């Protein structure tokens with residue numbers, strides 16, 4: 181009979197640790213006195229929990245501020261170096277592996293190019309392993325003690341079912357057990373928590389936590405890369421559907437009769453009109469050409485070519501229609517255009533896309549929707565992948581090293597940081613801003 185009681189006490193302790201740690205992560209540095217009203221915990225509890233987190237090395241002193249009573253108050257923050265996270269983006273043209281500290285500052289990265297049609301499962305597993313070895317052994321914190329590695333998150337261009345089985349119809353993956361393949365490859369540190377999710381959803385998490393989605397409860401974060409995907413956030417939580425495939429916006433049908441063939445095998449999908457691969461194909465069909473070897477360079481050339489004006493106008497019209505569908509279906513307060521191609525096309529097309537969306541969408545929901553560009557750059561998929569183990573870390577109150585099963589999806593942003601609405605992750609956005617730069621290709625949904 182004592183066991184259930186002990187468990188309850190342990191759960192409460194963990195819950196209090198999680199509450200304090202999450203507040204400090206997103207809104208720190210904060211004093212113990214500020215933490216009280218922000219968390220609803222008593223000053224005694226705050227004192228105990230803060231003491232524990234400091235003793236564990238997860239929280240540290242961040243200076244002090246004067247208070248009304250004259251006695252300075254010590255500020256606390258999450259210690260950025262107390263843990264490390266890895267984010268992996270299995271993209272269209274390359275695999276990117278990045279090592280971050282707890283504040284999601286990049287410490288090391290590895291880019292491993294994929295050949296055209298290069299998503300052979302064995303190769304992808306091997307390259308992820310190689311990337312991990314490179315960032316763990318060759319990074320700025322060389323080598324990262326594996327005990328400080330909190331987990332690995334992987335974003336993939338497909339639907340992720342049961343936490344680790346990938347259905348990637350556009351890359352020829354049919355129920356690929358990526359989680360167990362990675363484990364069996366022997367390239368992962370033993371027992372390290374592993375999380376796999378759709379690339380558009382990891383991008384969505386990153387933009388919601390740190391970027392253009394911050395503060396919104398109902399939003400859609402779109403990923404426009406070679407292909408097209410989306411992450412639908414409903415009341416603060418990513419909407420999953422029955423088997424996690426919700427948000428496959430790229431394969432909603434735009435043209436019924438005579439629609440363009442899509443990589444999914446269907447016809448007339450949005451992706452077959454506005455994904456970078458499709459935009460370039462349409463350009464080639466009209467006599468357009470480019471010299472760049474990669475899609476990103478080719479799309480940049482297209483944007484610089486005055487002859488591509490009509491093609492871009494049409495692209496804006498298609499994208500606007502697709503966005504109107506999102507407005508009518510989900511009534512979001514904000515729609516974020518992200519992904520490397522979205523960020524390249526966006527500055528040029530966003531006004532026209534907005535006009536087109538206005539003409540297709542219902543007036544009332546459209547009037548309450550803002551359409552904005554992503555803020556985290558084309559690397560947001562790896563950042564988002566790293567938030568998967570980060571969410572678990574915060575939810576567990578900082579103790580995730582034991583008893584964490586592999587292949588889980590991780591906590592939802594909404595459930596772990598529900599009170600973050602409108603709140604700034606002080607220190608974090610600037611850390612994120614420091615690493616904004618254009619590079620690499622993104623991942624379609």
Ligand SMILES: [Zn+2]
Pocket residue numbers: 430431442443444445446447449451
């Ligand atoms: Zn399709």
